[in-house]
Amino acid sequence: xxxxxxxxxxxxxxxxxxxxxxxxxxxxxxxxxxxxxxxxxxxxxxxxxxxxxxxxxxxxxxxxxxxxxxxxxxxxxxxxxxxxxxxxxxxxxxxxxxxxxxxxxxxxxxxxxxxxxxxx
Numbered sequence: 001x002x003x004x005x006x007x008x009x010x011x012x013x014x015x016x017x018x019x020x021x022x023x024x025x026x027x028x029x030x031x032x033x034x035x036x037x038x039x040x041x042x043x044x045x046x047x048x049x050x051x052x053x054x055x056x057x058x059x060x061x062x063x064x065x066x067x068x069x070x071x072x073x074x075x076x077x078x079x080x081x082x083x084x085x086x087x088x089x090x091x092x093x094x095x096x097x098x099x100x101x102x103x104x105x106x107x108x109x110x111x112x113x114x115x116x117x118x119x120x
Contacts, residue, residue, distance in 0.1 A: 032089075033089040033090075036082065037082060040078055043074075048071050051068070052065055
């Protein structure tokens, strides 16, 4: 009897430890994304400031500065990388396309159709 009890306790400990390890890994992934996002914003603000300062010193007008692609290029290309990092961490579920999305949408549309039919 005690052997079975010890086995169950060990199984529960193993399951709890696995959950903890997975949760810790998930937190590390999320933290990594937010650090990446903060670095992205700070570095791009700094680079844009340098580019804009350089363009103003060269005598470019405000319209010329805003139309200069160099000001936006790192924001755009690195932003694409940030998007894919976000997608890797949070996945399509954060866009609302989880596994039960179709079922929820079908139910929502059926409810809406039922509401409309009650009006007439």
